[in-house]
Amino acid sequence: MTSKRTRSLAAADQAFVWHPFTQMNDWLSDDPLIIDAADGFDLIDTEGRRYLDGVSSLWVSVHGHRVPEIDDAIRAQLDRVAHSTLLGLGGAPSIELAERLVALAPPGITKVFFSEAGAAAVEVGLKMAFGYWQHRGVTTKRTFLALEEAYHGDTLGAVSVGGMQMFHDAYRPLLFDVFRVPSPYVSDEASLARAEEILRDHAAEICAFVLEPLVQGAAGMLTAQPGYLRKVRELCDRYDVLLICDEVATGIGRTGTFFACEQEDVSPDILVCGKGLSGGYLPIAATMTTQAVFDAFLAPYDAFKTFFHGHTYTGNALACAAAIANLDLMAARSTVDGVREREAVLAKMLEPLEGNPHVYEIRQRGLMVGIDLRASGETFYDTAERVGHRVILEARKRGVIIRPLSDVIVLMPPLAIPIDELQRLARVTIESIDAVTA
Numbered sequence: 001m002t003s004k005r006t007r008s009l010a011a012a013d014q015a016f017v018w019h020p021f022t023q024m025n026d027w028l029s030d031d032p033l034i035i036d037a038a039d040g041f042d043l044i045d046t047e048g049r050r051y052l053d054g055v056s057s058l059w060v061s062v063h064g065h066r067v068p069e070i071d072d073a074i075r076a077q078l079d080r081v082a083h084s085t086l087l088g089l090g091g092a093p094s095i096e097l098a099e100r101l102v103a104l105a106p107p108g109i110t111k112v113f114f115s116e117a118g119a120a121a122v123e124v125g126l127k128m129a130f131g132y133w134q135h136r137g138v139t140t141k142r143t144f145l146a147l148e149e150a151y152h153g154d155t156l157g158a159v160s161v162g163g164m165q166m167f168h169d170a171y172r173p174l175l176f177d178v179f180r181v182p183s184p185y186v187s188d189e190a191s192l193a194r195a196e197e198i199l200r201d202h203a204a205e206i207c208a209f210v211l212e213p214l215v216q217g218a219a220g221m222l223t224a225q226p227g228y229l230r231k232v233r234e235l236c237d238r239y240d241v242l243l244i245c246d247e248v249a250t251g252i253g254r255t256g257t258f259f260a261c262e263q264e265d266v267s268p269d270i271l272v273c274g275k276g277l278s279g280g281y282l283p284i285a286a287t288m289t290t291q292a293v294f295d296a297f298l299a300p301y302d303a304f305k306t307f308f309h310g311h312t313y314t315g316n317a318l319a320c321a322a323a324i325a326n327l328d329l330m331a332a333r334s335t336v337d338g339v340r341e342r343e344a345v346l347a348k349m350l351e352p353l354e355g356n357p358h359v360y361e362i363r364q365r366g367l368m369v370g371i372d373l374r375a376s377g378e379t380f381y382d383t384a385e386r387v388g389h390r391v392i393l394e395a396r397k398r399g400v401i402i403r404p405l406s407d408v409i410v411l412m413p414p415l416a417i418p419i420d421e422l423q424r425l426a427r428v429t430i431e432s433i434d435a436v437t438a
């Protein structure tokens with residue numbers, strides 16, 4: 001029997017809240033699960049039931065929930081100031097965080113611009129790249145090179161460089177045109193060959209090549225071959241085009257190095273991160289860049305080269321304090337090394353799925369996993385069957401929260417998840433897939 005409080009919250013949710021990426025028709029006909037609290041790696045609903053947070057609350061949680069060190073850092077910051085603007089003023093936590101991020105970033109990155117969401121940070125990166133060329137007098141460079149299947153967030157610039165038909169087609173009339181190359185998941189050689197062809201003919205029109213390094217997350221954890229990113233960097237250098245690495249999903253340790261581009265010794269011109277930066281506590285994202293990009297905006301005020309961009313809560317003190325505490329803990333606990341250990345444990349645990357004829361492929365980099373379910377061979381399930389959705393409902397019955405991308409079951413546990421909990425996540429996932437696909 002559901003409690004009166006749960007029923008009343010559910011009714012109010014259905015009356016007033018519009019949920020993101022949710023067909024509200026379905027939502028309104030279901031009983032919503034309402035999270036009320038958390039404890040370590042578990043979320044707790046309004047009935048007191050516990051669920052393992054198997055997708056890190058949308059890919060953000062690092063050390064779990066209610067981490068004493070991060071809670072204390074936010075409380076201490078509250079006793080100083082919750083927010084002051086970075087427009088015309090410095091703020092102590094944002095200064096410390098910027099310095100820390102530059103130390104962690106690949107060589108050549110020297111400047112940090114803060115915002116509150118990955119999409120906003122991508123917009124900042126696109127505008128920085130565009131402005132860089134314009135201010136240097138290269139006014140023909142007005143568009144971008146991007147990957148098919150890319151996802152960079154939901155604002156219109158990010159959607160323009162995004163390449164996911166299902167999400168983006170409806171808004172096509174609002175978007176700017178970009179040059180597009182095949183996903184390296186399909187073929188890294190074809191992707192590179194097409195990129196080179198486009199660059200040979202159109203480099204003079206292209207500000208930057210923007211991509212998610214190593215893994216195209218929202219497209220279903222589509223992995224690139226090792227070496228692809230390095231070759232992209234070489235192409236960008238050869239044709240004088242900037243490289244923007246969107247590490248909103250892959251950054252902050254997720255793939256087993258602090259930034260994914262480290263794995264190929266690549267320094268991008270612009271590096272975007274967000275999600276796990278505050279350990280999953282508060283919204284903060286960062287667009288980092290080189291001295292050369294920064295310098296292109298330096299001029300007398302009346303030359304109007306100022307970077308005219310900013311968000312009200314840019315560099316919010318509480319979010320920066322949470323991020324610093326998160327980075328401190330990651331360093332003290334060698335969290336990134338722990339990701340590599342957990343990567344191997346999870347891969348091993350998921351091996352039994354290889355015998356399931358409906359598992360087309362398991363794609364993994366670090367603690368970023370996509371289990372691609374298909375009807376048979378390469379044939380997709382009928383969308384109406386909602387196989388991915390049914391699998392996550394089975395997992396929920398077994399006390400685990402996961403969220404699919406269509407019929408790709410995503411596992412994105414908090415980076416510091418205890419090994420036994422990671423094993424439980426894998427076991428429940430296998431049982432849930434078997435229950436639906438049998």
Ligand SMILES: Cc1ncc(COP(=O)(O)O)c(C=O)c1O
Nearest residue numbers: 117118119151152153217248249
């Ligand atoms: C690679 C990538 N870029 C950008 C974003 C957008 O981030 P946000 O949802 O914080 O706007 C996401 C979100 O999943 C992402 O995966």
